[in-house]
Amino acid sequence: MNSSGTRVPSPRLYLAGWTTTTLGTGIVFPLTAVYLRDQLGLPVGSVSLYFVLFAIAGLVANPFAGLLSVRFGPGPIAVAATAFQTIGPLLLAAHGPDALSLTASVFSGAGTGIFYAVLTPLLIQLFGEAKLGRMLAAQNAVSAASVGAGAVIGGLLVEALGEAGYRLSFLANGISFLAFGLVLAAVLRGVAAPSAEVSRSISPASVLAPFVDRRFLVILVLQGALVLFGFGQVESVMPIVLRDSAQLQVIGISVVLAVNSLSIIVLQAPVLRLVERIGHVRSLRAALGCWALSLVALWLSAAVSGPVVAVVAAAGWALLFALGECFIAPSMQPLVVATAPPGRLASYTASTSLVHSLGNLAAPALFLPVFTGLGFGAYLGFQLAGYLMAVLVLLISAGARASASVR
Structure with missing residues (x-):
């Protein structure tokens, strides 16, 4: 706690959560297209549509995330983003109809767009502007290690278990986002929220x-x-x-x-x-x-x-x-x-x-x-x-x- 009673968050706890979610991302990184095509039986056009919907959902969600971050603070919006990111891979792991897979792409894409729209304000709120560069550098190094390790893990799971390995990989991916969301919620406890006065002064036109x-x-x-x-x-x-x-x-x-x-x-x-x-x-x-x-x-x-x-x-x-x-x-x-x-x-x-x-x-x-x-x-x-x-x-x-x- 600092002198004002506001708790100072732990960079190590945050980076532990970041390691978890990027490891989960790495697990499915080399598998998604192959899983959609070979295991779920989607035609090539539907596989392409999955990635197009993912991108569009992120682009659409992005400006709204910035506006909501101004009104409610980046913390709650980032936690909400991890909920969207959790749902996407869990829907893929369910191995349902084609429409379910395409719905998964919308949830995953929107969650990704929302999270990265508020990441910088989130890091500043948690650790201060002076430490922004250090935290971004740490995230970069952690991502390089954990995504690579995750890709190896995902490949081994599929090699050993076949279709069950694919589904287990997407399940692990969803759980990793959920774990990161819980870590974020824990890190944010006691952290001062942005000024409400500033929030009221911002209009939707600020997106442009x-x-x-x-x-x-x-x-x-x-x-x-x-x-x-x-x-x-x-x-x-x-x-x-x-x-x-x-x-x-x-x-x-x-x-x-x-x-x-x-x-x-x-x-x-x-x-x-x-x-x-x-x-x-x-x-x-x-x-x-x-x-x-x-x-x-x-x-x-x-x-x-x-x-x-x-x-x-x-x-x-x-x-x-x-x-x-x-x-x-x-x-x-x-x-x-x-x-x-x-x-x-x-x-x-x-x-x-x-x-x-x-x-x-x-x-x-x-x-x-x-x-x-x-x-x-x-x-x-x-x-x-x-x-x-x-x-x-x-x-x-x-x-x-x-x-x-x-x-």
Whole structure:
């Protein structure tokens, strides 16, 4: 308890809950599409519809989550999100009719959209703005470890138990969300809620405010660029690029993605210390520099001869890309918080979550055709142009903040 009687929440308890839910996510991460197609017997069109509904539900729920967070605080909204996330995989585990599976996608997608819309305000409410970067960095490292471990567990369950292994995996996924919700409720007990006076001053029109705020629009463009040219391609575009350009087999691609995850686990803590020394803007520039250098390693993976050398070169890409991710994790959202107007944090952070989701949708839709239609060289050129554009956006953002501080 602090001097005002408000209980100080435990970061370790929160991160234990985060570990549980990301482990559950990892368990079903490689299984969902195969389960829908092979075990539930959904046609390919219905499998695609599952993921489309998941994305749409998250996009629709996102702005409402930001508005509700302003009115009721991010804590209750985050707990409610875990309830939606719990229901989705439990419906899949029930192995019901096609409509039940598609309903599951709506619950899971809405829960995910709601949770990530309020995550930054939640962390600030729990641990304070000064610790936001550290908590985001810790979540990034934990996610890299637990999602990878969960994927192995899910694969082993299916290998050993067949259909029952699939259903057990989705059951474990649902229980992990429930456990995280209970942990959140425990962590939130005694934590001061946001000011009701501020909550009443916010109208539904505030949902659109970030998109017409010229100063903040630069941040949204930067967020979109980081996802479109980076995060949104790791699991959707990059495996195809590695297979077709570097001629890697499935095991080689798995090794490369494992190097990416392991690098985040190892590098996040030392990179966080560097971020705290050089600041968020310089850290984002460093991240984009790492990503630009990673394109050299990616090019080498296709230029060298021999599968082992190609895997080593592609692993260099994974390492440099992970280094960039470690710079971004504790930097982007604190920059969002610093740029958002007072009293508008919830709707502004929700807008960045919305842009992140849109970027994840757009990345494979844009860059798979670029790679398959225009070739590897054109793909690398587009990537480099995207990173240079993001650097330019950072410079514009820094200039706008400096100008605002002078006024």
